[in-house]
Each structure stands twice: as structure tokens, then as C-alpha cells.
Amino acid sequence: MSALVEIESDHLQEEFFARGWTDGLPVVPPTPELVEAMLATVDLDAHDVIGSIPSRNRSATAEQAAVNAVMAGCRPDYFPVVVAALSALLDPSFNAHAALSSTGGAASCVIVSGPLAEEIGMNAGHNALGSGNRANATIGRAVRLVARNVFGAVTGKFDATAMGNPAKYTLCFAEEDPPEPWTPLRVRLGYEPGDTTVTVMATEAPRQIANHLNEDPEGVLLTFVSAMRVAATFAVGKGGQGVVVMGPEHSLALRQAGWTQEQAQEFLCREARIRPDELEGFGVPLEVGNQHDMVPGPDGRLPTVGSPADLYLVTAGGGGPGWSAYLPSFAPLQHTRAVTRRVRLRGEAMPDCGPDGCAVDLSSFTRGD
Amino acid sequence: MTTITVHRPDVEDPPVEPVQLAPRDRLPQDAHLLLVDNGKAKAKDLLRYIADELQERLPIATVQVVSKPGAGYVLADDQVTELAGSADLVIAGLGDCGACSACSLQDALLFERAGVPATVLITEVFIANVARFADSLGRPGYHSLVVPHPAATKTDEQLRGFAAAVADAAVEQLAARQPAAVA
Numbered sequence: 001m002s003a004l005v006e007i008e009s010d011h012l013q014e015e016f017f018a019r020g021w022t023d024g025l026p027v028v029p030p031t032p033e034l035v036e037a038m039l040a041t042v043d044l045d046a047h048d049v050i051g052s053i054p055s056r057n058r059s060a061t062a063e064q065a066a067v068n069a070v071m072a073g074c075r076p077d078y079f080p081v082v083v084a085a086l087s088a089l090l091d092p093s094f095n096a097h098a099a100l101s102s103t104g105g106a107a108s109c110v111i112v113s114g115p116l117a118e119e120i121g122m123n124a125g126h127n128a129l130g131s132g133n134r135a136n137a138t139i140g141r142a143v144r145l146v147a148r149n150v151f152g153a154v155t156g157k158f159d160a161t162a163m164g165n166p167a168k169y170t171l172c173f174a175e176e177d178p179p180e181p182w183t184p185l186r187v188r189l190g191y192e193p194g195d196t197t198v199t200v201m202a203t204e205a206p207r208q209i210a211n212h213l214n215e216d217p218e219g220v221l222l223t224f225v226s227a228m229r230v231a232a233t234f235a236v237g238k239g240g241q242g243v244v245v246m247g248p249e250h251s252l253a254l255r256q257a258g259w260t261q262e263q264a265q266e267f268l269c270r271e272a273r274i275r276p277d278e279l280e281g282f283g284v285p286l287e288v289g290n291q292h293d294m295v296p297g298p299d300g301r302l303p304t305v306g307s308p309a310d311l312y313l314v315t316a317g318g319g320g321p322g323w324s325a326y327l328p329s330f331a332p333l334q335h336t337r338a339v340t341r342r343v344r345l346r347g348e349a350m351p352d353c354g355p356d357g358c359a360v361d362l363s364s365f366t367r368g369d
Numbered sequence: 370m371t372t373i374t375v376h377r378p379d380v381e382d383p384p385v386e387p388v389q390l391a392p393r394d395r396l397p398q399d400a401h402l403l404l405v406d407n408g409k410a411k412a413k414d415l416l417r418y419i420a421d422e423l424q425e426r427l428p429i430a431t432v433q434v435v436s437k438p439g440a441g442y443v444l445a446d447d448q449v450t451e452l453a454g455s456a457d458l459v460i461a462g463l464g465d466c467g468a469c470s471a472c473s474l475q476d477a478l479l480f481e482r483a484g485v486p487a488t489v490l491i492t493e494v495f496i497a498n499v500a501r502f503a504d505s506l507g508r509p510g511y512h513s514l515v516v517p518h519p520a521a522t523k524t525d526e527q528l529r530g531f532a533a534a535v536a537d538a539a540v541e542q543l544a545a546r547q548p549a550a551v552a
Contacts, residue, residue, distance in 0.1 A: 002376045009371045021378050030376045055443055055475055056505060057383050067376040098441030098468035101498075149379040152505075160467025160498050291408025291439055334439035335468070 001046060002063055004032065016071075021149060023141065023169055027071035037076045038066035042083055043346050050083055051090025053151055055097045056158065060086055060150045065142070068149055072142035072170075077120050078135055080343050082142045084198040085110045085172075088339040089143060095336045099202035100153040104234060105161030106202035106330035108143050109243055110172035111314055113186040114196025116343055117174035124176035126318025129206050129245065129325055140172030143200075165205040178251060178315040182261055185314050189340050199312060201243055201338035203327040204233070211250065212321035217257040220250050220322075221267050227326045228272040228304050231282035237274055238292045238332035239303035241310040244268065245325040247317035265308035273301035292332060306333045388478050388508035391486045396457060396544055399430035403456035403485075405476050407440035410521035411528060412463035416490065418525075418532035419460060419514070419539060426540050429458070437476075440469035444476050453483035458543045462490025464513075465520060470495040471502045474513075478506055488542040490535075492518035512542040 007015045013026050021027070028034070039046060039062060046063035053059075062083065069082045089096055089108060099106045112122055123133035131137065147153035155161065161168075177184045186197040211223040224244065230236055244265075246254075254264055276286055276296055286294040286302075294302055305311050310333065317323060329336060402423060404416040413434060420432045435452060437444065444452075452459075459480040464470025473489050480487040491499055491513050503511040516531040523531070 002378075002380075004374050005377055006372045006374050009373045012373060012375070019379075029373055030378060031374065032376065035376055055471070057385055058380065063376070064378070064380065067378045071378055095441055097443075097471070101471050102441070102468040103466050145378065157501060158471070158498075158505075160470075160495070287410055290406075290410055290412065291437070292410075331441070335441040 002067055020154065022071070023144060023148060025169070028073050030067040030070040034070045035063065035066045038069050038074070038079045039063065041076045041079045041346055043344070043348070044083070050086045053090065053097050056151055058151055060090065060146055064150050065146055068145035069138075069142040072145050073134065073138040074142050075120070075134070078139050080345050081112055081116065081120070081139050081196075081198055084341040084343045085139065085143050085200055086146055088198055088200040088341045091339040093337045094200065094202065094339045096147075096151065099330065099336050100147050100151055101158050101160055102331065103160050103162040104330040105164045105168065107165060107167035107171045107205060108140070108147065109167070109201045109203040109327055110140050110143060111175060111185065111199040111243065111312065112139075112172070112196065113175040113184050113199070113314070114343070115194060116196035122174035124174035124316045128173040128316040128318070129171075136172050136174070137170050140170030143172070144168060144170060167203070167205040171203070173245075173316055175314045176316050179255065182251070182255060182315070185312060188261065191342060196343040197340050198343060199338055199340040201241060201312065201327070202330045202336045203243060204330055206245070206325040206327050209324040209326060210322065215253040215256070217254045217259050218267070220253050221264060222271065224268055224324065224326060225271045228268065228328065229274050229278075231274070231279050231284045233328050235329055235332045236304045237279050237284065237286070237294050237302040239306040240329040240332045241312070241338055242305050242329060243327040244311055244313045245316050245327070246313060247322065247324040248315070248319050249322040250324050251315050261313050262308065265311045265313055268311055269305050269308040272304035273297070273299060274304055275301050291334060312338060382505060385505065385507040388481050388506065390508075391481050391484045393486050393544055396427065398428045400428055400457040401455055402429045402432045403452055403459045404432065404434045405444065405459060405461040405473070406434050406436040407461070407463060407469050407473050408437055409440050409463045409465055409469055411523065414525065415463060415516070415520055415528045415531060416460055418529045419490070419536060422532050422536035423539055426536060427458075427544055440466070441472060443472045444479060446479070449479045449483055453480055453485045456480070456485050459485050459487035460490055460514070460539065461487065462514070463520060464489060464491035464495050464499060465518060467495070467498055470499050474499050474502050474511070475506060478503075478508055478511065481508070486543045488512055488514055488539060490514045490516070492516055492520055494518040514539055514542070
């Protein structure tokens with residue numbers, strides 16, 4: 001159990017600041033009652049481990065997650081999403097040890113896809129990546145507070161971020177389920193339409209995409225390409241991942257033209273490949289013979305994203321003249337990958353493992369004395 | 370005075386088994402030096418130049434380079450066990466970023482735990498970062514070979530200069546008797 005401390009009420013915020021427990025903003029006091037209410041929404045005991053960073057010899061328990069979720073301002077019904085996000089972030093493929101210590105200063109981009117997002121009041125519409133929605137703001141903040149308080153992702157401790165960006169405070173939004181025949185992110189990742197999933201990618205801050213005057217699908221997507229094929233992005237030329245947040249006008253233009261999401265991902269992946277001389281023209285030397293072996297492919301180009309599947313295309317944002325956003329992964333694929341987890345609510349039955357998944361016929365075993 | 374009881378949101382530094390440095394007094398006359406290249410730009414070159422310098426100072430017969438696929442990961446335990454079976458000395462690097470300096474440090478400490486004298490090659494910007502991770506991993510004050518930052522942009526001639534500048538420290542760290550671990 002995490003330690004309890006008694007603090008003078010009048011000085012509580014200042015005490016939290018002084019002890020380095022906040023992200024620079026005031027917090028909600030994590031009283032035992034509020035923490036209990038948070039834990040009551042999941043089938044986890046306080047000491048259950050959500051995940052670990054072995055290289056730091058540290059694990060996050062459900063209680064530590066709940067404490068930081070209270071501080072972030074979460075309502076209890078947000079907590080299952082926070083738990084799923086932390087589980088994803090602590091998957092070895094995400095490589096939180098690197099993502100939380102790199103000079104690149106990655107944000108933890110949390111994408112929620114599924115009916116629970118609407119039930120808890122998340123915003124997938126206007127200003128989806130911005131401020132003003134409690135669920136969006138506090139779920140993402142809770143993840144970062146756990147990174148800070150449990151895993152030492154603090155400047156002066158284990159976070160060597162050189163520049164940082166505002167998305168390190170919080171970066172969380174919901175997907176607006178697209179009209180058919182397009183399918184939501186969770187379905188394309190293999191989950192059921194009724195599931196709610198959380199995908200976490202270590203990204204840079206969002207970069208906005210404007211194209212207000214073009215309904216040609218290739219024209220729209222080429223504007224996205226201009227935001228992706230950027231020599232200043234660390235993963236460009238090496239092959240990373242990215243989140244494409246497609247606004248309603250742009251997704252409509254594609255659907256009207258009969259484009260599938262997979263076609264769009266393939267187009268973006270192909271067109272975003274960069275010529276070596278483009279990189280060198282912007283002063284970026286090619287790395288050869290090391291971890292980033294930047295040898296051009298048969299098309300004479302280098303990858304911006306590893307494959308079409310490395311682009312997470314999500315529909316979100318409000319109507320307007322035509323806005324979207326792109327968030328590149330902070331590093332190439334060999335360092336970090338997005339991870340998705342299904343949100344599980346309290347009392348939810350465990351999945352059926354199938355006829356030969358869990359059933360073990362003990363009578364078939366003999367004791368070998 | 371009204372008080373409020375709250376949970377601490379942070380965690381105490383977890384207990385960690387102190388890393389005992391590998392013995393430094395058993396270097397054979399045909400020693401095998403292992404260079405753990407983390408794949409950062411110029412890392413392999415700089416490590417090799419340091420190996421050249423060490424071969425003039427220590428009885429090193431063979432030099433092996435192992436390149437990690439990514440600088441942001443630590444070598445797997447079984448890989449360390451296998452490599453430690455043939456290595457007499459290890460240098461891991463180049464720690465010239467936040468994640469890679471932490472991981473190269475841990476690579477070096479894994480070899481120390483496996484009984485092989487080791488050190489980590491870093492750039493000076495990351496001295497404090499490596500010190501904090503060394504503390505958390507059970508070897509406060511662990512030694513390192515420090516070169517100017519950035520090393521990745523330097524010419525071969527400059528890298529040879531860096532190697533020459535840290536060569537004596539490398540001998541000291543890898544082959545001289547060390548103080549006991551700090552409890």
C-alpha cells in the first residue's frame with residue numbers, strides 16, 4: 001500500500017509542488033476515500049501490478065495508478081481507461097524505459113476507440129486534441145503523473161528530454177466512429193465493435209494539417225504527406241509510426257471517392273517515403289552501418305513510416321473548412337511501437353479461451369515419483 | 370490547524386541488490402575485449418579506436434564487436450551470459466542520448482554482475498543522467514569513459530583523439546583494482 005501522509009490543508013498544494021509530485025499544475029488531493037472510489041471501478045486489488053519497467057526496477061500498482069488518477073482530476077469511471085493506457089504503455093514493445101528517458105521528449109498519445117469513450121464523456125469532435133474536456137484532459141494527465149511519480153520521468157531524475165512539448169502534460173482523445181464502410185480503429189486492430197480499446201504511442205506533439213480547397217482524395221492526402229515527410233522529424237528516413245487524425249471533411253472526401261482506410265494508409269506510406277537528397281538538402285546526413293541503416297529501397301527512397309499498418313488512421317475532430325492532424329512517433333520502429341489494450345470493466349467476465357485454451361485434463365498426468 | 374490525510378503518489382526507491390564489480394586482477398595474457406556497440410552514429414568507430422589504444426596498454430589478443438539492433442534496449446540476460454563466457458573486458462557505448470546512455474550503462478553493469486570487468490562510454494552531457502541510473506541500478510558512482518559531446522559529428526582523426534584521451538582511464542577502470550561496492 002502506498003504511504004499515507006498528513007498535510008496541513010491550507011498548504012496542501014504548495015506541499016505537493018515542493019515535493020515534486022505534480023506536473024506544475026495544481027492537483028486533487030488523493031485522499032483514501034477518493035482512491036478507493038477509483039479502485040472500485042476495476043477488478044484489481046490495490047497491490048495488483050499493472051506493469052513494470054524492469055530496467056528501473058519499478059512497477060505500477062493499481063493503487064499508485066489510482067492515486068495519480070485522482071490527482072489528475074479523473075472521475076472514477078475514467079479509471080478503467082487509465083489502467084488500459086498504463087498497461088499499453090508498460091508493454092515491452094512500447095519501450096517505456098526509452099520513451100520516458102529519451103532526449104526526444106516523447107508525449108504519450110492515448111487514443112480511445114469504442115463506446116465507453118462516449119459513455120464517460122470523452123471528446124472526439126471539435127477541439128478533440130485541445131483543452132476543455134475533463135475526460136480527455138485528465139486521463140492523459142494521469143498517465144503522465146504515473147510516469148513521473150512512479151517511474152521517475154522527471155527532469156533531473158530519469159527524463160533527459162531536451163526540449164519537451166505541451167503534449168507531455170496530457171495527450172488523449174477519442175475516436176469518432178467513422179460512417180460505413182469505414183471501420184473504427186479498434187475493429188481494424190482485430191477487436192469487436194462493442195469493445196473499447198486504448199492505443200498508446202510515444203509521439204511528438206500534434207502538427208495541424210490544413211487543406212480547405214480540395215476534395216480530390218490524392219490531393220487531400222498529399223497535403224498530409226507534406227506534414228509527414230519532414231526532414232526535421234527524427235524517424236523520417238529511418239521508418240517510424242504515426243497517428244493520422246483525420247477530420248470530417250478530409251475523411252468524407254476519401255469516402256466519397258470510394259477510398260478505404262487501408263488504401264489511404266498505403267498511399268500515405270508510399271508517398272511519404274523520402275529521397276536521400278531531400279534529407280541531405282535539409283542538412284540531415286544519412287546514417288549507414290549503424291542502428292539506423294538508411295539505405296534506400298528499390299524506389300530510391302527511405303521510409304517515413306515502416307509500413308501502412310504503422311499509420312494509425314483515426315477519425316476525429318469537428319467540422320470546418322478542412323482540418324486534420326498528424327503525430328509522428330518520437331523515434332524509429334526499432335525503439336518503440338504503439339500498443340493497444342482492451343478496456344475491462346469491473347465484474348466483466350474473463351474471455352472464453354476456447355475448447356482447448358484453458359481446459360487441462362489432469363487425469364492425463366501421472367505422478368513421477 | 371486542519372490537516373488532510375493523502376496517499377503519497379510517488380514511490381520510494383526500491384531496494385536494489387548492490388552490484389559487485391568483477392575482479393580486476395585476472396586479466397589473461399591473451400585477453401578478449403568485447404565492444405558492445407549500441408548502434409549510435411560513430412559508436413562503433415570510437416569503440417574500435419579505444420580498443421586500438423587499449424591493445425597498446427593491455428595484453429588484449431582479440432577484439433569482438435557486438436552491435437545491438439537499437440540503442441534504447443538493454444542486452445538480454447541470456448546474451449550477456451553467452452558473451453560473458455568468452456569476454457575478459459567489456460566497453461559499452463556510445464551513450465550520447467538519454468535512453469541510450471541508460472541502456473549502455475546497464476549493459477556494462479550486467480557484465481559486472483556476470484564477473485567481467487566493464488565500463489560505459491558516454492558523452493559529457495550525460496554524466497548526471499548516467500549517475501542517476503547507476504544509483505538506481507545498485508552501483509552508485511559507477512565509472513565511465515567520458516568524451517566531449519557530440520561525438521557523432523566528429524572526424525576519424527578527432528575520434529582517435531577522443532580515444533587516446535580516455536585510454537588511460539579505460540585501463541584504470543577495466544584493469545586496476547577497484548574499491549568495494551557502496552552499500
